[in-house]
Amino acid sequence: MANKPSIPSGTRDFGPEEVAKRQYIIDTIKRVYHLYGYQPLETPVMENLSTLLGKYGDEGDKLVYKILNSGDWTSKLKNEDKSAYSLNPFTDYKLITEKGLRYDLTVPFARYVVMHQHELNFPFRRYQIQPVWRADRPQKGRYREFFQCDADVIGSNSLLLDAELVLMIRDVFETLKMNVTVRLNNRKILDGLAHYAGCEDRFNQMVIILDKADKIGLDGVKKELSELGLSDEQTERITDYLDFKGDNSQKLEYLSAIMQNETGKKGLAELTELRDRIAEYYSKHVDVEFDLSLARGLSYYTGTIYEVVSRDVQMGSILGGGRYDDLTGIFGLPNMSGVGISFGLDRIYDVLNELSLYPADILRSSDVLFIPFDLTCEKAALHYADEFRHNGLRVEVYPDVDAKLGKKFKYADGKKIRYAILIGEDEFKGGFMTVKDLVSGEQRQMKQPEAIALIKA
Amino acid sequence: MANKPSIPSGTRDFGPEEVAKRQYIIDTIKRVYHLYGYQPLETPVMENLSTLLGKYGDEGDKLVYKILNSGDWTSKLKNEDKSAYSLNPFTDYKLITEKGLRYDLTVPFARYVVMHQHELNFPFRRYQIQPVWRADRPQKGRYREFFQCDADVIGSNSLLLDAELVLMIRDVFETLKMNVTVRLNNRKILDGLAHYAGCEDRFNQMVIILDKADKIGLDGVKKELSELGLSDEQTERITDYLDFKGDNSQKLEYLSAIMQNETGKKGLAELTELRDRIAEYYSKHVDVEFDLSLARGLSYYTGTIYEVVSRDVQMGSILGGGRYDDLTGIFGLPNMSGVGISFGLDRIYDVLNELSLYPADILRSSDVLFIPFDLTCEKAALHYADEFRHNGLRVEVYPDVDAKLGKKFKYADGKKIRYAILIGEDEFKGGFMTVKDLVSGEQRQMKQPEAIALIKA
Numbered sequence: 001m002a003n004k005p006s007i008p009s010g011t012r013d014f015g016p017e018e019v020a021k022r023q024y025i026i027d028t029i030k031r032v033y034h035l036y037g038y039q040p041l042e043t044p045v046m047e048n049l050s051t052l053l054g055k056y057g058d059e060g061d062k063l064v065y066k067i068l069n070s071g072d073w074t075s076k077l078k079n080e081d082k083s084a085y086s087l088n089p090f091t092d093y094k095l096i097t098e099k100g101l102r103y104d105l106t107v108p109f110a111r112y113v114v115m116h117q118h119e120l121n122f123p124f125r126r127y128q129i130q131p132v133w134r135a136d137r138p139q140k141g142r143y144r145e146f147f148q149c150d151a152d153v154i155g156s157n158s159l160l161l162d163a164e165l166v167l168m169i170r171d172v173f174e175t176l177k178m179n180v181t182v183r184l185n186n187r188k189i190l191d192g193l194a195h196y197a198g199c200e201d202r203f204n205q206m207v208i209i210l211d212k213a214d215k216i217g218l219d220g221v222k223k224e225l226s227e228l229g230l231s232d233e234q235t236e237r238i239t240d241y242l243d244f245k246g247d248n249s250q251k252l253e254y255l256s257a258i259m260q261n262e263t264g265k266k267g268l269a270e271l272t273e274l275r276d277r278i279a280e281y282y283s284k285h286v287d288v289e290f291d292l293s294l295a296r297g298l299s300y301y302t303g304t305i306y307e308v309v310s311r312d313v314q315m316g317s318i319l320g321g322g323r324y325d326d327l328t329g330i331f332g333l334p335n336m337s338g339v340g341i342s343f344g345l346d347r348i349y350d351v352l353n354e355l356s357l358y359p360a361d362i363l364r365s366s367d368v369l370f371i372p373f374d375l376t377c378e379k380a381a382l383h384y385a386d387e388f389r390h391n392g393l394r395v396e397v398y399p400d401v402d403a404k405l406g407k408k409f410k411y412a413d414g415k416k417i418r419y420a421i422l423i424g425e426d427e428f429k430g431g432f433m434t435v436k437d438l439v440s441g442e443q444r445q446m447k448q449p450e451a452i453a454l455i456k457a
Numbered sequence: 458m459a460n461k462p463s464i465p466s467g468t469r470d471f472g473p474e475e476v477a478k479r480q481y482i483i484d485t486i487k488r489v490y491h492l493y494g495y496q497p498l499e500t501p502v503m504e505n506l507s508t509l510l511g512k513y514g515d516e517g518d519k520l521v522y523k524i525l526n527s528g529d530w531t532s533k534l535k536n537e538d539k540s541a542y543s544l545n546p547f548t549d550y551k552l553i554t555e556k557g558l559r560y561d562l563t564v565p566f567a568r569y570v571v572m573h574q575h576e577l578n579f580p581f582r583r584y585q586i587q588p589v590w591r592a593d594r595p596q597k598g599r600y601r602e603f604f605q606c607d608a609d610v611i612g613s614n615s616l617l618l619d620a621e622l623v624l625m626i627r628d629v630f631e632t633l634k635m636n637v638t639v640r641l642n643n644r645k646i647l648d649g650l651a652h653y654a655g656c657e658d659r660f661n662q663m664v665i666i667l668d669k670a671d672k673i674g675l676d677g678v679k680k681e682l683s684e685l686g687l688s689d690e691q692t693e694r695i696t697d698y699l700d701f702k703g704d705n706s707q708k709l710e711y712l713s714a715i716m717q718n719e720t721g722k723k724g725l726a727e728l729t730e731l732r733d734r735i736a737e738y739y740s741k742h743v744d745v746e747f748d749l750s751l752a753r754g755l756s757y758y759t760g761t762i763y764e765v766v767s768r769d770v771q772m773g774s775i776l777g778g779g780r781y782d783d784l785t786g787i788f789g790l791p792n793m794s795g796v797g798i799s800f801g802l803d804r805i806y807d808v809l810n811e812l813s814l815y816p817a818d819i820l821r822s823s824d825v826l827f828i829p830f831d832l833t834c835e836k837a838a839l840h841y842a843d844e845f846r847h848n849g850l851r852v853e854v855y856p857d858v859d860a861k862l863g864k865k866f867k868y869a870d871g872k873k874i875r876y877a878i879l880i881g882e883d884e885f886k887g888g889f890m891t892v893k894d895l896v897s898g899e900q901r902q903m904k905q906p907e908a909i910a911l912i913k914a
Contacts, residue, residue: 005508005568005788008556011501013569016583019497035846037823037853037872040476044468044602045502045558045588046522051462065503066525068554070592077541084534084541096553097525099465101502111462112470121871123856126473131502135527145501158856160835167843277839331462366494378617382734386624389492396494399580399615414578415494 010144017363024362025348026129029149032171033127036164038151041126043108046099055107063134066097101133105150113154114331122155141315141347152340162304162323163277165341170286177357179311183291186271187301192264197237202228211295213242242293251290270303300324306341310351318347367455369412370397373424381423391452412438419455467601474820481819482805483586486606489628490584493621495608498583500565503556512564520591523554558590562607570611571788579612598772598804609797619761620734622798627743634814636768638744642751643728644758649721654694656687668752670699699750708747727760757781763798767808775804823851824912826869830881831858838880848909869895876912
């Protein structure tokens with residue numbers, strides 16, 4: 001007896017309706033990417049571990065799925081005379097694995113740029129929509145196999161590009177009719193904050209605390225900062241900063257009062273310049289808000305940082321991104337500035353599902369089901385179907401002539417097919433067809449051209 | 458110093474042009490699948506090893522990529538007190554891996570059907586276009602990571618469905634303008650042949666020899682059959698069969714003379730019925746040929762078998778498929794008859810490349826490059842670009858105002874952008890733009906609506 005089959009936890013099957021919905025989101029994002037001159041790149045699912053490891057921190061390295069060497073994977077273990085008890089799970093995998101699954105789309109992009117630097121046209125705008133894998137604990141909105149939809153442009157530090165990414169975000173969510181807030185900040189402003197609070201030596205720890213301000217609240221931030229050894233005055237400067245209320249212009253004014261070091265001032269200038277470029281473009285579904293607490297973790301970002309959240313559904317960020325000064329340095333090509341964003345397909349999908357925001361026509365199944373009454377009629381139906389398909393109609397011929405008519409209508413109903421076309425002996429001999437509208441129940445005899453015109457309309 | 462990055466052997470990066478070409482093939486196949494009522498399914502890249510193993514033979518099991526368990530993958534080894542020297546590479550991977558990479562799309566499809574049998578509408582038509590992985594030795598036209606484009610319909614044994622698959626194959630290659638031969642056979646006829654040659658007890662070995670008749674020639678077949686212990690007369694019956702020359706009707710006549718057992722006669726009846734349904738549909742680029750030697754290996758096929766080869770480029774089969782009586786039995790759901798085909802995207806891509814059969818417009822890059830002369834003009838260009846994009850045009854704004862003009866034109870050239878639009882002080886003040894056709898060299902001043910109309914045309 002076969003076991004009941006299943007799929008690994010954190011992974012999903014997508015049936016016809018789910019694929020159609022996801023494809024709608026992907027097509028929307030792709031269309032916008034193309035409108036802004038971004039071109040597609042696809043990289044392999046399997047990358048060398050030498051490419052992947054050391055790029056995502058120690059914690060990330062653990063979450064990279066590793067692929068067992070093919071052939072005799074035991075040989076290196078044997079050469080090193082390893083006993084099971086001496087194996088260290090966090091280092092000795094190197095003896096039996098050399099490849100891993102893609103962990104994000106940014107590192108493969110950097111690798112690609114370095115490998116093809118002499119053929120590429122800079123600034124190089126690329127987009128990439130592919131799945132990635134992380135051996136994380138699955139939970140709501142977090143999967144082990146999930147899609148990222150990245151756009152990056154590399155080879156220019158112009159803020160025009162930072163601004164265009166905001167417009168691209170606007171275009172995507174306007175099309176999807178999703179109410180979102182785009183949160184913007186600049187990494188250099190966090191540097192200015194650390195200077196202002198006199199804790200530049202504890203910059204990373206400060207960023208980590210800022211990053212979770214949403215979750216732990218102002219009191220939590222206070223507590224953690226004082227645990228970090230900051231004085232009350234230092235802590236207050238940071239919490240006042242986090243607590244500042246005002247619109248984007250007021251925030252810029254506030255920042256101009258507290259940014260004192262060169263980096264901080266530069267961050268403020270960049271954010272101001274970005275504001276000037278995008279100020280007039282605000283739109284129906286998309287708000288833009290400067291969020292001074294925004295940090296996006298300990299990433300490689302050095303300038304503008306982006307995050308998008310839904311205004312209607314509680315669900316972590318549905319987009320992240322930022323500017324980086326040195327993405328390809330890890331592969332030996334230094335000083336390439338770039339900026340990029342990544343839409344989280346799976347979370348956007350979950351939000352649109354919750355709000356039922358899909359257009360009806362994307363779930364379109366077949367247009368017509370031919371129901372022939374015997375094998376001769378079936379042959380005729382196949383001919384008709386061919387002509388219908390040449391006219392762009394989606395057509396099925398019900399394959400088992402002997403099955404009960406009720407079963408066939410039930411099949412049409414299950415697939416939400418609107419028209420059934422019956423071909424019996426009368427129809428075959430008379431050269432016409434009986435077209436039944438399964439929604440209205442109306443049924444009429446007609447010739448092929450009329451039927452095609454009716455159904456196309 | 459960073460090492461020069463690389464990708465695993467047998468895998469590939471696809472840059473913008475390659476993605477566009479591959480997408481053209483995929484879109485063509487998808488469009489045809491939809492016209493015939495097939496609906497999309499996507500399954501995870503990672504499957505449980507219990508799903509994958511035992512389905513592809515011992516050799517196949519070895520070629521499945523296994524994923525190292527995450528967390529402490531050494532614990533089971535330690536529990537079983539395994540020393541490195543006692544490890545068997547072909548069985549003990551089970552102690553450290555539980556998941557593998559998808560090896561084909563058929564087994565995940567069968568798994569999906571069994572898991573969702575109570576929700577599905579039968580006959581269930583699904584298509585699936587996703588990559589698969591095999592730890593094979595890479596060679597020309599064979600990769601470790603490659604795409605399959607499958608369509609299967611399950612839950613009916615009607616030959617109408619077998620016939621429609623031939624029409625789908627025709628529609629795809631007619632659209633691609635690729636000259637191909639569709640080879641058809643029926644697995645039951647091979648059974649009839651074994652009966653005719655009196656070697657039913659050595660059926661599998663006979664099929665293996667038939668399967669390589671293309672490579673080893675008639676003499677090779679003779680030699681291997683006699684090594685198998687067949688008498689000269691038995692061998693002759695098989696080689697006469699393989700050597701039979703004639704058109705499809707003559708082949709059917711020949712078969713009617715030698716098919717003696719019930720299974721063989723049924724196979725002949727099925728092939729004849731299939732011929733009757735598709736005889737009138739032959740087309741410009743697609744020939745249909747009954748190939749009596751066609752076996753498609755030791756697969757699960759039980760009826761019609763399909764193979765497609767290019768008539769212009771030497772390159773193994775670019776499509777395979779067949780009818781099976783019991784695909785889901787391995788997962789506990791017996792007696793589900795189905796039929797399916799699988800387009801080999803990578804080989805079709807290689808053939809189209811060799812013949813340069815891609816339409817020119819699929820390689821379309823951006824339509825316009827705006828070249829602003831200073832930051833004020835850049836802001837104006839961003840506004841114009843927004844309007845152009847709302848009109849569906851693909852637009853880039855060159856981001857670095859200080860870069861040399863020649864560099865900007867070179868960029869447009871590299872990306873094959875036809876129009877450059879210059880925005881300098883005069884243009885900005887006068888509210889017009891200078892549109893330069895980079896193909897003709899012609900250059901004219903105009904207002905925005907005229908420019909949009911010109912470029913859209």
